[in-house]
Amino acid sequence: xxxxxxxxxxxxxxxxxxxxxxxxxxxxxxxxxxxxxxxxxxxxxxxxxxxxxxxxxxxxxxxxxxxxxxxxxxxxxxxxxxxxxxxxxxxxxxxxxxxxxxxxxxxxxxxxxxxxxxxxxxxxxxxxxxxxxxxxxxxxxxxxxxxxxxxxxxxxxxxxxxxxxxxxxxxxxxxxxxxxxxxxxxxxxxxxxxxxxxxxxxxxxxxxxxxxxxxxxxxxxxxxxxxxxxxxxxxxxxxxxxxx
Amino acid sequence: xxxxxxxxxxxxxxxxxxxxxxxxxxxxxxxxxxxxxxxxxxxxxxxxxxxxxxxxxxxxxxxxxxxxxxxxxxxxxxxxxxxxxxxxxxxxxxxxxxxxxxxxxxxxxxxxxxxxxxxxxxxxxxxxxxxxxxxxxxxxxxxxxxxxxxxxxxxxxxxxxxxxxxxxxxxxxxxxxxxxxxxxxxxxxxxxxxxxxxxxxxxxxxxxxxxxxxxxxxxxxxxxxxxxxxxxxxxxxxxxxxxx
Amino acid sequence: xxxxxxxxxxxxxxxxxxxxxxxxxxxxxxxxxxxxxxxxxxxxxxxxxxxxxxxxxxxxxxxxxxxxxxxxxxxxxxxxxxxxxxxxxxxxxxxxxxxxxxxxxxxxxxxxxxxxxxxxxxxxxxxxxxxxxxxxxxxxxxxxxxxxxxxxxxxxxxxxxxxxxxxxxxxxxxxxxxxxxxxxxxxxxxxxxxxxxxxxxxxxxxxxxxxxxxxxxxxxxxxxxxxxxxxxxxxxxxxxxxxx
Amino acid sequence: xxxxxxxxxxxxxxxxxxxxxxxxxxxxxxxxxxxxxxxxxxxxxxxxxxxxxxxxxxxxxxxxxxxxxxxxxxxxxxxxxxxxxxxxxxxxxxxxxxxxxxxxxxxxxxxxxxxxxxxxxxxxxxxxxxxxxxxxxxxxxxxxxxxxxxxxxxxxxxxxxxxxxxxxxxxxxxxxxxxxxxxxxxxxxxxxxxxxxxxxxxxxxxxxxxxxxxxxxxxxxxxxxxxxxxxxxxxxxxxxxxxx
Numbered sequence: 001x002x003x004x005x006x007x008x009x010x011x012x013x014x015x016x017x018x019x020x021x022x023x024x025x026x027x028x029x030x031x032x033x034x035x036x037x038x039x040x041x042x043x044x045x046x047x048x049x050x051x052x053x054x055x056x057x058x059x060x061x062x063x064x065x066x067x068x069x070x071x072x073x074x075x076x077x078x079x080x081x082x083x084x085x086x087x088x089x090x091x092x093x094x095x096x097x098x099x100x101x102x103x104x105x106x107x108x109x110x111x112x113x114x115x116x117x118x119x120x121x122x123x124x125x126x127x128x129x130x131x132x133x134x135x136x137x138x139x140x141x142x143x144x145x146x147x148x149x150x151x152x153x154x155x156x157x158x159x160x161x162x163x164x165x166x167x168x169x170x171x172x173x174x175x176x177x178x179x180x181x182x183x184x185x186x187x188x189x190x191x192x193x194x195x196x197x198x199x200x201x202x203x204x205x206x207x208x209x210x211x212x213x214x215x216x217x218x219x220x221x222x223x224x225x226x227x228x229x230x231x232x233x234x235x236x237x238x239x240x241x242x243x244x
Numbered sequence: 245x246x247x248x249x250x251x252x253x254x255x256x257x258x259x260x261x262x263x264x265x266x267x268x269x270x271x272x273x274x275x276x277x278x279x280x281x282x283x284x285x286x287x288x289x290x291x292x293x294x295x296x297x298x299x300x301x302x303x304x305x306x307x308x309x310x311x312x313x314x315x316x317x318x319x320x321x322x323x324x325x326x327x328x329x330x331x332x333x334x335x336x337x338x339x340x341x342x343x344x345x346x347x348x349x350x351x352x353x354x355x356x357x358x359x360x361x362x363x364x365x366x367x368x369x370x371x372x373x374x375x376x377x378x379x380x381x382x383x384x385x386x387x388x389x390x391x392x393x394x395x396x397x398x399x400x401x402x403x404x405x406x407x408x409x410x411x412x413x414x415x416x417x418x419x420x421x422x423x424x425x426x427x428x429x430x431x432x433x434x435x436x437x438x439x440x441x442x443x444x445x446x447x448x449x450x451x452x453x454x455x456x457x458x459x460x461x462x463x464x465x466x467x468x469x470x471x472x473x474x475x476x477x478x479x480x481x482x483x484x485x486x487x488x
Numbered sequence: 489x490x491x492x493x494x495x496x497x498x499x500x501x502x503x504x505x506x507x508x509x510x511x512x513x514x515x516x517x518x519x520x521x522x523x524x525x526x527x528x529x530x531x532x533x534x535x536x537x538x539x540x541x542x543x544x545x546x547x548x549x550x551x552x553x554x555x556x557x558x559x560x561x562x563x564x565x566x567x568x569x570x571x572x573x574x575x576x577x578x579x580x581x582x583x584x585x586x587x588x589x590x591x592x593x594x595x596x597x598x599x600x601x602x603x604x605x606x607x608x609x610x611x612x613x614x615x616x617x618x619x620x621x622x623x624x625x626x627x628x629x630x631x632x633x634x635x636x637x638x639x640x641x642x643x644x645x646x647x648x649x650x651x652x653x654x655x656x657x658x659x660x661x662x663x664x665x666x667x668x669x670x671x672x673x674x675x676x677x678x679x680x681x682x683x684x685x686x687x688x689x690x691x692x693x694x695x696x697x698x699x700x701x702x703x704x705x706x707x708x709x710x711x712x713x714x715x716x717x718x719x720x721x722x723x724x725x726x727x728x729x730x731x732x
Numbered sequence: 733x734x735x736x737x738x739x740x741x742x743x744x745x746x747x748x749x750x751x752x753x754x755x756x757x758x759x760x761x762x763x764x765x766x767x768x769x770x771x772x773x774x775x776x777x778x779x780x781x782x783x784x785x786x787x788x789x790x791x792x793x794x795x796x797x798x799x800x801x802x803x804x805x806x807x808x809x810x811x812x813x814x815x816x817x818x819x820x821x822x823x824x825x826x827x828x829x830x831x832x833x834x835x836x837x838x839x840x841x842x843x844x845x846x847x848x849x850x851x852x853x854x855x856x857x858x859x860x861x862x863x864x865x866x867x868x869x870x871x872x873x874x875x876x877x878x879x880x881x882x883x884x885x886x887x888x889x890x891x892x893x894x895x896x897x898x899x900x901x902x903x904x905x906x907x908x909x910x911x912x913x914x915x916x917x918x919x920x921x922x923x924x925x926x927x928x929x930x931x932x933x934x935x936x937x938x939x940x941x942x943x944x945x946x947x948x949x950x951x952x953x954x955x956x957x958x959x960x961x962x963x964x965x966x967x968x969x970x971x972x973x974x975x976x
Contacts, residue, residue: 018398018429019398019424026430029431031381032431032432034430035431036283038282038526039514039521039529044427049428051420052398052421052424055417056402110394114429115391115432117382117387118381118382118431121382137520138605143604146601146604147602150598150601154540161543161546168656169412169656170412172411180507180533180537184511184536187514187520263913266917266919270771270915270916276869277919278771278918279919284772285771288911288915292909295909296912299894299896357878358883361870361920362870362919412901416904416905528770528776625763626849626850631849634846638845638846646784646788649787652787656900657902661903664780664783665783671755672758673751674758674765675754675761675767676847
């Protein structure tokens with residue numbers, strides 16, 4: 001039943017989104033101690049959110065991201081369930097997806113609870129949405145999509161290739177890659193690079209009783225889902241050819 | 245007599261609080277070279293304070309935090325005294341607690357001495373207290389408690405789970421988790437996540453001859469004690485069930 | 489035919505320049521989420537760009553930089569092609585150079601695509617050039633050359649010496665050296681320290697259809713090529729004498 | 733003759749001061765790309781300067797600091813000359829001291845050359861001195877001395893204790909401790925924590941043809957020499973007792 005893989009992805013992705021949404025809340029919601037724009041702080045926040053999430057999801061190999069699951073599947077790399085190596089198949093991928101989307105939803109709710117009093121403050125509806133989901137700096141679905149494809153390609157190709165460069169950095173390595181992507185490619189779209197990271201918190205935004213919230217910008221919601229999936233597939237294909 | 249464990253926790257927690265209170269002093273007290281708000285600086289300061297403290301407390305496994313001691317105790321993980329593994333029992337936990345609270349007090353005094361001339365400057369009494377103890381951005385005992393529970397849960401669950409993800413990061417890993425928590429969950433309460441980190445420096449604030457100091461805000465003092473203890477217990481319980 | 493070495497350097501240097509040019513674009517081009525000057529962000533961006541690039545170029549030992557190739561060649565250190573160790577010869581160095589310059593061009597084009605909508609915004613032509621190539625803070629070809637020689641010497645001497653200090657940091661170590669050089673020696677010239685990093689993106693700037701672009705400042709272009717090459721040779725010579 | 737130890741300390745300390753003085757120059761001298769106050773940038777700059785210096789000084793165990801040499805000597809820890817372990821004796825300590833002071837002087841000269849055109853700009857004489865040597869935020873020889881003693885104690889006690897906490901961080905660990913000390917204890921005095929780091933560059937400042945320079949503040953010069961030596965001795969004594 002792959003229960004270990006499922007719950008592991010739930011725990012890891014919940015940790016990722018709790019900390020990731022948390023850093024945005026800290027920076028954008030009024031009266032927080034970390035209030036004020038600081039892209040380096042945000043980039044480290046998301047990178048270290050991945051770091052923490054990887055530890056929490058050790059039983060499933062810590063995908064935390066449907067684009068990673070897709071990329072490994074395309075590349076033919078194995079999945080994990082508890083101490084077992086399992087085949088990358090459609091049904092196994094579905095278990096990972098389920099864990100990722102459920103975990104991301106739980107993480108968003110926890111971030112809301114941790115910052116409850118700050119959500120009660122007056123702030124722009126778009127600002128409150130920004131704690132949950134990404135949005136473009138300049139709205140252009142085509143180019144926003146391109147940016148998400150490129151950024152996710154870098155992430156997933158790294159995941160596929162990383163096993164070939166021995167180091168003992170463990171979860172720190174992927175955390176630093178996520179910091180790098182945020183610093184370097186996060187400017188135009190806020191770097192979703194992960195469908196679960198964007199879609200589940202957007203659903204949470206729609207459902208939670210957030211004072212003064214506006215719409216959940218569903219017209220943009222397909223970009224941070226489709227872009228990462230395409231980027232992940234392309235990276236998996238290159239990985240299959242180049243990394244043997 | 246567990247003298248190694250006691251003195252080890254004293255040394256480690258003193259280092260933690262000397263450096264942790266130090267970064268706050270640097271940022272908030274007038275005329276310092278690091279003066280001015282920078283949440284990333286503060287988050288790295290506390291994280292690296294843990295990093296340094298872990299080295300100093302190698303003989304006891306470096307809890308440095310009653311919430312960590314409680315969490316490991318609940319999870320059934322062993323304690324350490326010098327080179328010996330010891331049972332996680334009530335009396336052993338008391339030795340750790342004693343070392344943690346004594347060490348935190350010493351660290352606060354040393355930070356006061358290192359920044360003596362800057363404490364002599366005019367500054368808001370709340371600012372001077374802030375070098376020692378945490379305080380809420382928006383005072384709401386219930387929600388502040390929730391934030392401390394969630395943030396400490398992340399820390400202690402990581403401590404329990406970390407042994408299962410091999411890496412050679414050593415003390416850097418827990419330091420980065422503390423940086424992550426500060427960046428992502430520190431906005432509402434200043435992330436005590438450690439009863440000794442908050443209570444002992446608060447006592448030091450009450451006792452030390454600080455020019456122009458105000459009250460020590462005892463009405464808030466229970467939150468950064470009770471929240472971390474509850475968060476640590478919950479994390480220890482989940483660890484007991486999930487990490488086997 | 490050394491195809492593995494060639495394509496590996498292409499992949500690695502493309503990653504390096506995509507992320508490196510990306511951080512500059514994020515910081516200097518209007519409306520980006522990371523807009524605004526932050527030298528620490530830029531220094532971490534380039535350092536982590538190297539980090540990611542090293543993983544992508546694992547089949548060739550990840551030079552990513554003609555000055556590194558020259559320095560290792562002078563020091564007599566081996567090159568790599570797939571799993572094979574190969575001699576550092578003229579023709580092998582040419583293969584590395586080709587991969588580095590081609591990869592850097594591709595990376596610059598990808599960065600342009602990722603930031604396309606932001607290049608469409610109004611900005612100073614020098615600002616848009618700055619995404620691709622370095623330029624001096626105070627134009628003085630002689631002193632700018634000196635700065636590039638010193639900064640590259642630090643990088644390449646570290647590459648030659650690093651094998652003697654065991655650690656398990658892997659690609660993180662060289663990434664941190666690049667962060668260090670950026671922070672400490674990047675002020676006067678923007679630290680090219682790599683002929684491919686500067687020349688190929690400058691060519692891309694000349695060729696790409698960038699709205700409102702100006703000249704590519706060819707009169708300065710020799711400095712970030714010649715300085716790093718001389719710095720690399722000097723470091724290789726000292727390495728040959730001192731590191732035996 | 734201990735030539736390996738001498739030249740190793742020269743190379744390492746020159747690297748340390750080149751990069752350390754470099755980051756200050758970048759931040760305080762006009763027209764630099766990193767111009768502007770940023771304590772986190774400065775703290776990372778000095779920490780990574782140590783990181784780079786440790787690699788360059790691998791043949792001598794990389795003290796780079798007379799306070800470290802004194803502390804290890806007092807603690808009874810061995811020194812290194814090339815691949816040989818040597819006794820910590822007076823004459824061996826003198827060789828280390830000589831390498832450290834000579835290297836620091838060379839590093840200061842190199843930093844001057846790298847930033848030559850920026851030293852030619854108008855700036856406050858105290859600012860130009862600040863690239864080379866530390867100075868107090870609030871002048872009070874007694875309390876400045878106390879701060880340097882405490883900060884150096886943390887560094888040297890860590891050096892003595894670090895061998896007992898296995899990790900594979902290598903030079904990164906000491907670099908992070910130096911970052912920690914800068915962030916947390918650097919506010920009052922600018923954290924010399926190293927007699928060679930302060931005295932040799934001060935001599936360089938006195939000798940170099942720096943346009944518009946003022947005095948070298950010799951009345952303060954004893955504090956960043958005596959404070960670190962006393963801090964190093966105290967840490968070595970505690971290390972001798974506690975770390976067996």
